[in-house]
Amino acid sequence: MKVLLVDDHMIIRQSLLYILQSQFPPVLCFEARTGEECTTMLKKENFDLLILDLTLPDTDGIALTEWIMQRNPHQKILFFSTSPTEVFAKRLYQMGIMGYINKQAPISEISNALYAIIRKGEKYVNEEFKAMLTQSDEPEHDIAPLERLSKRELSIAQLLANGKSIEAIAATLNVETTTIRTHKARIFQKLEITSFPEFLQKARQYKLI
Template identity: 45%
Template sequence: MNILIVDDHAVIRQTLGMIINTEFPNADCSSVETGRACLDVLQTQTFDLVILDLNLPDIDGVKIAGLIRNTYPEQMILVFSMNPSSLFAAELYRLGVMGYLNKQADISEIRKALNTILRKKIPYKNAHYKTADNSGPTRKITANPFTKLSQRELEVARLLAKGKSMEEIASHLCIGASTIRTYKARVFEKLEVASLYDFLTKVKLYELEVG
């Protein structure tokens, strides 16, 4: 059994690898840190499962999932991310992703998801994912304006919602303050808000998880 872990955090890759090898002793776990590396390795190797983070440093994780499913329709994918499921679950379900685990999930849930997908070959529908099956393939996407944001814009939005200044956000993301201002303007434009008050109102209305 071959499994590919796509995540830019070494601790996550190592932890998932240990959990997988405890549950599936003969599994061969490979890992990459970027979306581009994921697509490259899939050109030369086959995997029983791809475990995919959505917050990758180069390419939007949802886009990566779509590219994988379009190119390799039989490839099973499990998303493992800190992003709130309400933003992306419906779209990922539509793409055929087998499950959506939050990184705060305990080990027993991770094991359950792995067994459901790898042994039973069926989607793992926990509380983060099962509503996607009942709400229609695109309804949540159009209803929640935060789905319009790119991964970087979403990061900026979360930090804004936590009350961080432009300089603090720039320092946290290692990006120039002027670039952060550009991202803020894009966020406000996509959310159709004109002030910080309106922005925070939408954050509360759509229950954006800010960490």
């Protein structure tokens, strides 16, 4: 089995490497620090499983997942991230990922997720996300504002919240700056805000950062 670990923190990659090699032998692990390194390796190699961080130095997990799934709709992906489940997990599961684990989860939960995906070929859905699914029928006016954003808008909102400029986001997503400005305007409209300080306040309130 071949696994690609994508995270810009060496300690995270090494921790996952230890868990995989000690609990799921034989496994061959590769490492990438950025989205660019990840896509470069995927163009050269096939992997049974990708373990991705949601926030990378040069891209975000949603945009990277879109690229991966367009290239290989059957690619197995497990997200291992500090970003809150309630903001991102539902979108990512809809895109076809196998699981979403918070980096603060105990080793036992990480092992359970890996066992479900690697040994059983099943998606892993933890109790937190199961509880979220039972609340999916709530009225539209009760939905958190971030739920109203499209996948691309959520990606851009995350990058903006983490200090990326319009120009940097355009370069990351390979689009024109005018496109990013249009998305930003729509984000502000959907969040019912008019200024960037208000946006940052909303981002913190709904755990986007």
